[in-house]
Amino acid sequence: MPFATRTHHLMPEGAYEVLARANKLEAAGQEIIHLEVGQPDYPTFENVSQAGIDAIRTGKTRYTPPAGMPSLREAIAEKAGQQRGIEVHPEEVVVSPGGKPNLFFPTLALVEPGDEVIYPNPGFPTYEAMIEVAGGIPVAVPLLEENQFSFDLEAFDKLINEKTRLIILNSPSNPTGGIIPPADLEHIASQAERYDCWVMSDELYTRIVYDGLEALSIASLTGMQDRTIIVDGFSKTYSMTGWRLGFGIMPRELASRVDLLLTHSIGATAHFTQFAGLEALTGPQDMVQVMVSEYQRRRDAIVDQVNELPGFVCQKPQGAFYVFPNITDTGKGSTELANLILEKAGVALLPGNSFGEYGEGYLRLSYANSLENIEKGLERIKSVL
Numbered sequence: 001m002p003f004a005t006r007t008h009h010l011m012p013e014g015a016y017e018v019l020a021r022a023n024k025l026e027a028a029g030q031e032i033i034h035l036e037v038g039q040p041d042y043p044t045f046e047n048v049s050q051a052g053i054d055a056i057r058t059g060k061t062r063y064t065p066p067a068g069m070p071s072l073r074e075a076i077a078e079k080a081g082q083q084r085g086i087e088v089h090p091e092e093v094v095v096s097p098g099g100k101p102n103l104f105f106p107t108l109a110l111v112e113p114g115d116e117v118i119y120p121n122p123g124f125p126t127y128e129a130m131i132e133v134a135g136g137i138p139v140a141v142p143l144l145e146e147n148q149f150s151f152d153l154e155a156f157d158k159l160i161n162e163k164t165r166l167i168i169l170n171s172p173s174n175p176t177g178g179i180i181p182p183a184d185l186e187h188i189a190s191q192a193e194r195y196d197c198w199v200m201s202d203e204l205y206t207r208i209v210y211d212g213l214e215a216l217s218i219a220s221l222t223g224m225q226d227r228t229i230i231v232d233g234f235s236k237t238y239s240m241t242g243w244r245l246g247f248g249i250m251p252r253e254l255a256s257r258v259d260l261l262l263t264h265s266i267g268a269t270a271h272f273t274q275f276a277g278l279e280a281l282t283g284p285q286d287m288v289q290v291m292v293s294e295y296q297r298r299r300d301a302i303v304d305q306v307n308e309l310p311g312f313v314c315q316k317p318q319g320a321f322y323v324f325p326n327i328t329d330t331g332k333g334s335t336e337l338a339n340l341i342l343e344k345a346g347v348a349l350l351p352g353n354s355f356g357e358y359g360e361g362y363l364r365l366s367y368a369n370s371l372e373n374i375e376k377g378l379e380r381i382k383s384v385l
């Protein structure tokens with residue numbers, strides 16, 4: 001059956017693929033430790049769940065304006081603006097079912113066929129998918145392990161040109177956990193201004209940062225808010241992956257375009273989910289801190305133990321909940337090693353190349369699992385290696 005060319009390049013996301021294979025092995029009786037999935041192991045916080053339940057009970061089950069309930073847009077404008085030190089108006093906020101539509105639709109609204117889009121590689125697989133659906137040309141910029149997995153700025157400077165329409169950034173990063181240093185952001189911002197391009201800043205993990213560090217938003221640099229789309233959401237910060245709630249912050253005219261795309265595609269985000277989001281933002285924040293402190297404890301343990309595995313070299317990530325060890329000294333490729341570990345050690349993790357060609361030679365392990373499971377998994381990997 002012939003399908004439209006714009007869908008030809010689409011590939012499954014590595015995490016879903018490995019999860020399906022792991023589930024199959026589990027169904028056949030093998031015990032699997034899951035270090036592949038990118039979602040918090042915490043349940044949604046009690047006050048947030050209760051707000052969602054109350055909302056359903058009180059009939060908050062209707063359509064809302066496509067870009068979100070005014071009260072939620074206001075709360076996002078206030079809180080997300082405060083966090084980044086910028087002023088945000090509610091009309092610049094677009095609520096969506098998860099962060100993903102706020103990656104996809106602004107890209108559709110901005111990128112013409114033939115436009116070039118710079119994106120991080122290794123990076124979140126949706127970037128390449130959405131660029132190509134829009135008819136754009138994906139231009140991969142490698143991330144440098146020795147530079148906290150920030151952009152290779154030399155490569156970036158060579159690749160940016162008059163045809164570049166959009167630059168995608170992700171800090172803290174999935175899959176590397178790296179934070180883009182402020183000086184690199186300044187450099188990227190000055191190039192964006194010089195070539196008059198938009199910047200999409202995926203900040204889904206912005207509150208999951210360690211050692212007192214901050215992940216600066218490029219939107220907070222002088223003049224940048226007018227050309228930046230901030231993408232953030234509730235999935236990771238509030239452990240709400242299945243509720244589907246995210247948002248974008250962008251200049252008003254672009255927000256209106258994205259509003260129309262939402263109107264004619266998803267219609268609106270679930271009404272009661274938005275009430276849960278309102279509680280998440282305006283209620284107590286102590287559970288976020290508890291969760292992040294626990295991730296930091298796990299990160300410290302996992303980095304030390306991964307570095308003891310023969311042939312593995314692991315940086316200490318500053319954010320998100322992934323480690324991305326270099327495994328080239330094992331003499332095996334990413335896919336071969338990930339398969340071996342799944343089949344022989346019963347540990348599911350992701351080959352780095354499922355995040356793009358420059359992810360070859362790495363593995364991604366998520367530490368959104370208990371320390372006990374992580375330690376057990378690493379013991380098993382050690383014995384297989």
Ligand SMILES: Cc1ncc(COP(=O)(O)O)c(C=O)c1O
Nearest residue numbers: 098099100124174204233235246
């Ligand atoms: C970097 C990054 N951006 C965006 C998303 C999308 O998250 P959601 O659509 O659940 O908000 C994810 C989810 O894994 C991610 O890792």
